[in-house]
Amino acid sequence: MTAEAPDAPLKLALISRRYPPLIGGAERVLGYLAEALAREGADVSVLTSAVGEAAAAPAREEIRARGGRLVVHRLPTSPLRFVGTWLYMRNLANWLRSNPVDLAYVSMLKHDAHAALGVAARRGFPVVLRPEGAGDTGDIAWQARGNFGGRIARRCKDADAYVAISKPVRDELTAAGYDGARIHDLPNGVPIPIRPWQRRPDWRDAPRASFVGRLAPEKDLPTLLSAWPIVRESFPTARLVLVGEGPERPALARLAAGLGLGAEAFAMPGATGDVESELRASDLFVLPSSEEGMSIALLEAMALGVPAVASAIPGNRRLVVDFKHGRLAPPGDAGALARTIVEQWSNFDRAFHMTRAARGRVEQQYAIRAVARRHLQLFRELIARKRSG
Structure with a gap:
């Protein structure tokens, strides 16, 4: 972690194994949030994997964002299941070791979170984890049955904060032993189109x-x-x-x-x-x-x-x-x-x-601009707390 001037842009690492052009709800919401944080003046680095359709996308892509900076880094991996996970975690950890980061925000309580928390323990930046769902397909259920899920869960409990997008997500975190005082209720956010939908005459x-x-x-x-x-x-x-x-x-x-x-x-x-x-x-x-x-x-x-x-x-x-x-x-x-x-x-x-x-x-x-500002308020509080000891 680097000592920055008080008005210096926050250097944020947003971490997600999947990111646009891969399209799903979690991918879209992280994309919206990354762009909104950059527009609010943050220096945002998205760390993701070059997998599937994303393998054909640029390894480094800078996206225009008024106010701040947004760069997407697609880290090398492999289509082979276990080899791909290991390569991605290694490259993710290497990037975090080699680049200045004020805070890491991680989508899902899985392998990405384990890698980020390992580096953060040595470099001293705070980590915020974001479960993407609840129930049988949620993060807590995965930790209970996934490969190395128990080990990953133990490390995830060292995170500085957790973002709960809904009450079921919060309830699952607390039931699994996560510190309720570190859980923050922040909803998903979306852009508001200027022109609303209109029905077709025919x-x-x-x-x-x-x-x-x-x-x-x-x-x-x-x-x-x-x-x-x-x-x-x-x-x-x-x-x-x-x-x-x-x-x-x-x-x-x-x-x-x-x-x-x-x-x-x-x-x-x-x-x-x-x-x-x-x-x-x-x-x-x-x-x-x-x-x-x-x-x-x-x-x-x-x-x-x-x-x-x-x-x-x-x-x-x-x-x-x-x-x-x-x-x-x-x-x-x-x-x-x-x-x-x-x-x-x-x-x-x-x-x-x-x-x-x-x-x-x-x-x-649920406007993305307001949601991004609430995230930034949380991020600044966590960074200040970490730097004060």
Whole structure:
């Protein structure tokens, strides 16, 4: 850690194994936060792996950010599972040893956190850890069953602070023995588009509903696909688009074929780096998840002002009040989900009115600029505390 002048930009390392162009909720929220921190004047270095689609991206990429500086470093790794993890951790630790850092902010309580905390113990900079979810797919569950999970959990308990994006994340941290005094409740944040979503005059000719996110088991997309033939009984030209990639893609393609959903009714175009354009082209956003911490995709839809239907699970109920900001449907119930979608389109004026309330809520509570400033306040407090002994 270096001694900086009081007004010197904070040198922040944001660490995430996956980062855009890899697209998922965690990747997008870290990307938004990194850019917002830089705009607030921080010197931000994103440390990530050159894996998958990111392998073709530049090893070092400087992104324009008014006010500060944002540089993405894609560290060498390997597609081989265990070798890749070892190489990435080694290169991550070497970067942190060789570059001045005031604070490290780490996505997920996994291998990245273990490496960062090891270097921080010797170099003296604070480390903030950010679990990305709760439940069976969350960080605490991974520590209980993953390779070296117990060892990583023990080191993670040495972190200076933890960011909880939702109450379930906080509850899991405290239940697993993490110090509650070091847990800080900071939500996800998203940009607020200047121009809100507008309904298409001819939307009834071919209404389109979109899901955006990873095609993963916890998103419960089979329930959404099973609901679609029911939706098409009321809206025969309705089209469902699943935007994203993930392990469930082959099974979803088979299910769609078995349900008789052809190209006119269903599409999986893959991941996109332009979520806003996908949402603007849609007449409804649908999130049928069985588990969510705080869905970045749902926040993005609300911030833009797209009519929404989401499963009535705790993470979604935190964002959406039924009939006020959108509609909630019982999780895992294809019939109920279909009826709720049909109701939104059958009462589109009411759905449109809900979008304005949803957009207002995100502006007030989840705007990325305000979330970034709250992070910076926490970071400055931790840095000052560390430097004072």
